[in-house]
Amino acid sequence: MLFTHDTTASLMAAVALVNSAEEPDTMTEPAHLDAFFAEHRYTGSRTHDAAELAAVRALRAPLRRLLTSDRDIAVEIVNAMLAEHRAVPRLVRHDGFDYHLHATSPETPLAVRIAVETAMAMVDVIRADELGRLSTCADETCGGIVLDLSRNRSRRYCSTTCGNRIAVAAYRARKA
Template sequence: MLFTDDTAGALASAVALVNSAEEPDTLTGLDQLDAFFAEHGYTGSRSRDAEELAQVRALRAPLRTLLTSDRDTAVEIVNRMLAEHRALPRLVRHDALDYHLHAVEDDRPFAERIAVETAMAMVDLIRADEMGRLSLCASDSCEGLVLDLSRNRSRRYCSTTCGNRLAVAAYRARKG
């Protein structure tokens, strides 16, 4: 395993959140936010209101900047995010999860918890000098982000949809 489960999970959720802004926007309602919360295994309090949705949606652009930055810029952003939210890492164990890091209290706003968990995950990526695990989708018509945690670093597309679209186009070009 290259990274711990909580690091991989936080990176995957940050990429999913950033990619939710691609057309069509897949984070427009509270039901979609609920699904995001459940899918990515978040815990802690939720207000489940329009303000929370707006705060999480507002994170997409800053997280995109962080996840597409060079290593030195990412360090500056991570340090600023951790200081801004007064992150204080601690080991916790809950539900079916073994010890992992939480850096803000569970009653902090959901958007703040996402930001801090992403920053903490980026600490691991930066320290391991693995920023190349994050890239833009290889499709010319897509601006989605790709998180490649594979051993052979072979992931090129943000989703199977993008990969399939290009495979079909290549097939048609060969047959055409």
């Protein structure tokens, strides 16, 4: 295991959120946010309104910058996010997960919880000097983020869709 469960879960959620901005945008309705919340097992309060959706959508660009920055810039972004939201780490246990870190209260707005949890996860990535686990998709027509948690660091595409598209194109080129 490269990272703890909460770090891995936060990184996967951040990558999914950033990639939701790729065409077609998959975070345009409150139902999309509901599905994201459930899939990534976030806890805490929700407002279920347009303002909450807009705040989460607005995180996509700053999180993209964080996930694609070099180590020194990532440190600056993480420190700024944690300071801005007055993050105070504490150990919690809930929903069948053993102790892990939370740095906001359950009443904190969802967008802030996502930002802080991503920043906390990036602390582990930066300290382990594993920013190479984050990259952009090898499909030149895609801007998606790739989180490579494989042992041999072989993941190149943000999704099977991109990998399949490149494989089909290569096959067709060979046959032509």
